[in-house]
Amino acid sequence: DQQVKQNSPSLSVQEGRISILNCDYTNSMFDYFLWYKKYPAEGPTFLISISSIKDKNEDGRFTVFLNKSAKHLSLHIVPSQPGDSAVYFCAASDTFLMLTFGGGTRLMVKP
Amino acid sequence: DAGITQSPRHKVTETGTPVTLRCHQTENHRYMYWYRQDPGHGLRLIHYSYGVKDTDKGEVSDGYSVSRSKTEDFLLTLESATSSQTSVYFCALRGAGGTGELFFGEGSRLTVL
Structure with missing residues (x-):
């Protein structure tokens, strides 16, 4: 049973518009959440994170929102750019020892 | 760049043969991990290490x-692929900060025929 789920395998967005990627989790012990970005033939790279004591964290065009009661987090990218086209993984941790990843969402930003 | 090198980057082998993948780091990190990536499953943890022989x-x-x-060095072996x-x-590798952030290598693509 997947503890971290990304229910949308793909998302297509027009350049300049907002991209919203969603992630749900089931383990209430998770207290740290991360988003990774992956280009083809490369390893995932860290994008942004949020602690469970916060409900929002911003870094430039990227904002992560956390709704603990709903066990839901989302990544907003504004404005979306063609270079943002990649696979995005959300991940969660309860011990800082291991990360549990979702299945990924492929984002396509069209010019 | 966290100084991670994976080898080989690509390998094709036959069912039943042993395979070893190598991960080499240059920054003396304590925690190392092996994940596999498959469509629809994301990244799944295979094994991890929290020190030499641990x-x-x-x-x-x-x-x-x-x-x-x-x-x-952290080696992953498939005894009989x-x-x-x-x-x-x-x-x-796990970063030095206490946030659980991981730094990934470029990956090793393994095909077992």
């Missing part, structure tokens, strides 16, 4: 073994 199983450890005889082990394998 390893533990992850979510999908069956059919895999690991060894860490020195800090810089099966077609279900066709995947992309990523090594990762």
